[in-house]
Amino acid sequence: MQVFKLFMKLLERNKGIIILYTMVFLLLSFLVMKTVNGDGVLNYDNVSCKLAVFDNDKSELSNTFINYISNDNKIIKIKDNKETIQDELFNRNVDCVIKIEKGFEEAVLDSTDNNNEINDFIIVNLIPGTMTSSLITGKIDNYMRILSAYIQSGCSIEEAVKLTEKTQKVTASTKLLDKGNVKDYSDLYYFFLYLAYAFVVMMIIVIGNIVGKLNDKEIRNRINCSSYKFFSFNKEIFWGILATGSIIIVMYIIFSYILCGNDLLSVNGGLFIINMCCMMIVALSLAYFISQLVSKDNVLTMVANILGLGMSFLSGIFVQMQFLGDSIIKAAHWLPSYWYAYGCEKIDKFVPGNNLNEITLCFFIEMLFSAAFIVAGIVTAKFKKSCVVK
Amino acid sequence: MFGHYFKYSFKAIFRVKEVLFWTLVFPIALATFMHMAFGNIYERTEKAHAIPVSIIHLSENNAFDSTVQALSEEDAMLNIIEADNMDKAEKLLREGEIKGIFVVDKNINLTVNENGMDETILDMILTSYEQYSTVIQSTMKNNPQNIENVIKSLMTDKSYLTKEKTSDGSFDNLVTYFYAIFAMSCLFAGFSGVDRASKMQADTTSLGIRRNMAPNSKIYLIISDFFTSLIVQFVFEVIAFLYMKFVLGVDFGTKYAAMMLVLLMGSGIGISMGMIVGCVKNKTTDTKIGITCAISMCLSIMADLVANGVRNAIEHYIPIINRINPAALIVDSFYALNVYDNYDRFFRNMTLLGIIIFLLLFCSFLLVRRTRYASV
Numbered sequence A: 001m002q003v004f005k006l007f008m009k010l011l012e013r014n015k016g017i018i019i020l021y022t023m024v025f026l027l028l029s030f031l032v033m034k035t036v037n038g039d040g041v042l043n044y045d046n047v048s049c050k051l052a053v054f055d056n057d058k059s060e061l062s063n064t065f066i067n068y069i070s071n072d073n074k075i076i077k078i079k080d081n082k083e084t085i086q087d088e089l090f091n092r093n094v095d096c097v098i099k100i101e102k103g104f105e106e107a108v109l110d111s112t113d114n115n116n117e118i119n120d121f122i123i124v125n126l127i128p129g130t131m132t133s134s135l136i137t138g139k140i141d142n143y144m145r146i147l148s149a150y151i152q153s154g155c156s157i158e159e160a161v162k163l164t165e166k167t168q169k170v171t172a173s174t175k176l177l178d179k180g181n182v183k184d185y186s187d188l189y190y191f192f193l194y195l196a197y198a199f200v201v202m203m204i205i206v207i208g209n210i211v212g213k214l215n216d217k218e219i220r221n222r223i224n225c226s227s228y229k230f231f232s233f234n235k236e237i238f239w240g241i242l243a244t245g246s247i248i249i250v251m252y253i254i255f256s257y258i259l260c261g262n263d264l265l266s267v268n269g270g271l272f273i274i275n276m277c278c279m280m281i282v283a284l285s286l287a288y289f290i291s292q293l294v295s296k297d298n299v300l301t302m303v304a305n306i307l308g309l310g311m312s313f314l315s316g317i318f319v320q321m322q323f324l325g326d327s328i329i330k331a332a333h334w335l336p337s338y339w340y341a342y343g344c345e346k347i348d349k350f351v352p353g354n355n356l357n358e359i360t361l362c363f364f365i366e367m368l369f370s371a372a373f374i375v376a377g378i379v380t381a382k383f384k385k386s387c388v389v390k
Numbered sequence B: 001m002f003g004h005y006f007k008y009s010f011k012a013i014f015r016v017k018e019v020l021f022w023t024l025v026f027p028i029a030l031a032t033f034m035h036m037a038f039g040n041i042y043e044r045t046e047k048a049h050a051i052p053v054s055i056i057h058l059s060e061n062n063a064f065d066s067t068v069q070a071l072s073e074e075d076a077m078l079n080i081i082e083a084d085n086m087d088k089a090e091k092l093l094r095e096g097e098i099k100g101i102f103v104v105d106k107n108i109n110l111t112v113n114e115n116g117m118d119e120t121i122l123d124m125i126l127t128s129y130e131q132y133s134t135v136i137q138s139t140m141k142n143n144p145q146n147i148e149n150v151i152k153s154l155m156t157d158k159s160y161l162t163k164e165k166t167s168d169g170s171f172d173n174l175v176t177y178f179y180a181i182f183a184m185s186c187l188f189a190g191f192s193g194v195d196r197a198s199k200m201q202a203d204t205t206s207l208g209i210r211r212n213m214a215p216n217s218k219i220y221l222i223i224s225d226f227f228t229s230l231i232v233q234f235v236f237e238v239i240a241f242l243y244m245k246f247v248l249g250v251d252f253g254t255k256y257a258a259m260m261l262v263l264l265m266g267s268g269i270g271i272s273m274g275m276i277v278g279c280v281k282n283k284t285t286d287t288k289i290g291i292t293c294a295i296s297m298c299l300s301i302m303a304d305l306v307a308n309g310v311r312n313a314i315e316h317y318i319p320i321i322n323r324i325n326p327a328a329l330i331v332d333s334f335y336a337l338n339v340y341d342n343y344d345r346f347f348r349n350m351t352l353l354g355i356i357i358f359l360l361l362f363c364s365f366l367l368v369r370r371t372r373y374a375s376v
Helices: A002-013 A015-035 A060-069 A082-090 A104-110 A131-152 A157-168 A187-214 A217-225 A230-264 A267-293 A297-314 A326-332 A336-349 A357-389 B002-013 B017-038 B041-045 B062-073 B086-095 B117-142 B144-155 B175-188 B190-198 B206-213 B218-247 B256-278 B285-301 B310-317 B319-324 B326-339 B344-368
Strands: A050-055 A096-100 A122-126 A173-176 B051-057 B078-080 B100-104 B108-112
Touching (some): A015 A230, A050 A060, A060 A096, A104 A131, A131 B117, A173 B117, A267 A357, A297 A336, B017 B190, B017 B218, B086 B100, B175 B218, B175 B256, B218 B256, B256 B285, B310 B326
Parallel strands (some): B051 B078
């Protein structure tokens, strides 16, 4: 098993790449798990917006208005200057900036049918054309219409404010279709989703480097002169590639247990591991195929990054599938990483007792891709050998 | 002599294919993938749209029907999807075809499948309807003579607020990723800087040996190499810009002259950064390339390359980092050109970039001047 031993020695020299991409992946997964994920949903609750409010009127009415608007929303404190407002809106730190100008209470008291005076005292800065702007403007208009209606009905301003406050307690009867409906994905999902990128890039660079060195012209000629048959040589390279994949899978299972805890020890966890193994086989077979085409280290890095990033962006790994366009989704069906990401989604929503057909279909398609890459790699290797002989 | 160095430095630059890839092909490929992935996000998450909803009538309610009809026609806030019965409606809701079901009976209820913006707006519509009904009932009871004015007040479509224009620029914050790609590709010009600096050192390349034997001052070498790399890198940045603007359709605004200045300064800082790393002694070229790559990626990640909001978070807690991070200065310059209507912040960033370029080139010169080799 001399070729296998040599393979392992060369793998040990490439451990820097494995460590680098593993660190990047773990950092990314950890950040996403901690910032994106939320708890399961039991009851319906309105989405709250982030508002910055500047009260230049400082009257009782403006105070009441601010209390109303901050009821379901978060009030964020920012500086009152144009640049800060632009920055905070652009970066979505606030959804809307509301300014109540001096004279607001007098304008409401003096208002009749003409509401243009009140217009001038409530100034909003928001991102136009968004659902958030529709929600916030709708809420403000709703409050002011009810207040104005009570004034029109003959109430004094104090009575109108009290009645408006009382009316605001009337809410819609809204319920969730399925209580306990978990909208967000689990920690396991985010951990296993991103590793597709790490696997593809790592394996292409590492396996490509090793196979490239073994296919070096001088080394190759020496091996060809020896009694090692083509089949034995390639068989040991395959064992080396499988050993590499196995070591990395065990490593990542340990990391997933550290980050996700006992969630891994479940049916879903088991299915995620199987899906990960299928993706590793895809990455290894793709790496083997690429290594037959490209031998230079710097070109391998370029190809690895292009393939890794391209597949990850287009397959719903870096950007969730629900946000991708229909044509992108259709084209992504030709990528093995799409079936991996699709499988992850189905596994995350899987409940024991349900049908496994869709999930096993994903595994099967990933294996088909692997087989295609392996055959392509072997054919390329044979073709290159025959060219050398000629 | 400067002309001689300039001419041959220019010819030599195109022999280093890896630099061409990382500074031209990779940013274009990354921008293409990002555009394909992010192209629909704004439409699917933020953009105002008609919310698909079904209505199941268990009893008649003409007032509610008129309200919903008005919202689906004039304002196009709602898109009514027909469902024969509750089971069918629930199926559509679970599949995501509709966002809510209004069940019209003695009371009106809303059923939704998740907590989201669309569902919140549906809740707001129903809440407003219930509250308006309360106001009308209260007026009918207490002041029926004013009912007409009350209804007119409630049904008005005039707004009680003024929307102030925040900026003439685009507020699509996903464009920050494309700014960060420019920052990354500018900093990747450091590979060219490392290559140029390596070819000045006698212990690294044979060309370095020959150059060190020449009696001319090293300042000619540094400046000629810097300007040739700058011209080539700037052309690559312009090609990438034109591709993103006209092929991908990314909206960068219309201040093209200022954007070209940002790309020029960005290229300059990447090359000068690479040159100072390249001038470090006793390290192989591969190690220097690795250091340049690591520095460029770290600085780019801090400028929103992989996650939106990192630069903004740094601005809130440690703003000095954004003043010395070249990638953040490049991204901030593009942002300032897009959003602000004055050039104050833009010129501040250009000044900082200019100072950093000067300091890096000066330090490079200090590192290589009067270097003597006992043997190579």
